[in-house]
Amino acid sequence: MLKEERFQQIINQLNLNHKVYLDQLSNLLKVSVDTIRRDIKELDLQGKLKAVRGGAIAHSSNPHNFIDRLDYDSEAKKSMAKKAIPLFHNGQTVIFDGGTSTLAIANMLPDDLHLTVATNSFPVVTILKERKNINVLFAGGQLFSEAFVTVGYDTITFFKDLRADLCFLGICSLHAQHGVTAPNYEESKVKKVMTESSLQTVALATPQKLDTAEPYLVCTADKISTIITSNHDDKKLTPFHKLGIEVL
Template structure:
């Protein structure tokens, strides 16, 4: 079998099963595990999947630049943002990260709500400027230009000062076994501190980001309190998360 044929079959199986294993592919394609390992390495270098111990999982789909992400899956993110509003109550302290779904929550936030918002997102801070009853505490630091968020030690030290009621966490990739991951190391560090500084973690993710993985670890999946997606919460595909004690919304 030609290498290109193996690549196509590996990617097809990954779409179908959401995870592939070296041993299973070796049997299916009648080649050695070393050959499969090299194939997966090459596909990973092309950005077509994420290599993990013993096999591979899908990469998170969609663009990584904020200007591109804000225009991607807009209808689905509107659904997510409207669901997220139901979890916000007067007098809460809420951490907003820089994900585009979190930005849409800020955009839809009622003008009469009373909140304290902690954020490292320039778009979130800008959108909340006209909310008379929302106090905005902005985490300074170094600007990550393609995401319009602050990162680095100053940002992290600022976020460590809080014990927020809720963290609205934009998710790039989440996998039941591999946890929450990010394509950017410094953003993953900031997200980790946001989680440590919050009682309840509400993850915002379009369904296509579930069971995918990126390079940098953020937290175990069961650290999430709620996962809000653009699909019905009763979807059978979510069973793997509800079994971890996570509420789906």
């Protein structure tokens, strides 16, 4: 079997199962474990998967560009937003990151809710700027146009000086062992500081984002207080239950 054919078989198995193991692929493709290990390393360098000990896991299938994500899985995001609303209480300081899931929550916040919202998201600010009961703090910095958020030193410093009650984190990839990860380095650093500056972190993750990983670590799974998803019965959530994470 040619190397390109092995690559395609590995990707096919990954699409079916979200994860693959060296020994299983070795048996399936009739080549040595060392050959499979080299194949996975090369596919990782190509950005096709995430190599981990003993095999590989998939990247998230969700689009990364904010505009492409706006209408993607919109009903699931509305469902998650409804579950998030009871977590809000008057007087809280809350961090919203730049995800489309957090934007869905911003759209759904009750008019009589008194909050301070800190965010680096231009779309979130646009939604909340007319809300008289919400004090909006916007993090300056360099524009990351793909996500319509600010990133960089000034953004990180802003969130380091904050002490928030909750952080609502839009998730690109979430894995029980590999934690919350992101495809962009600068954005991952901002998200990391957001979690460190909050008493509790709420991860907003549609089912297809579970058991996937990207190159840059945001935080380990045990730093998450609550996972909000559109299907709380998904078997991929079992490892998070075992970690004591609340799942809504």
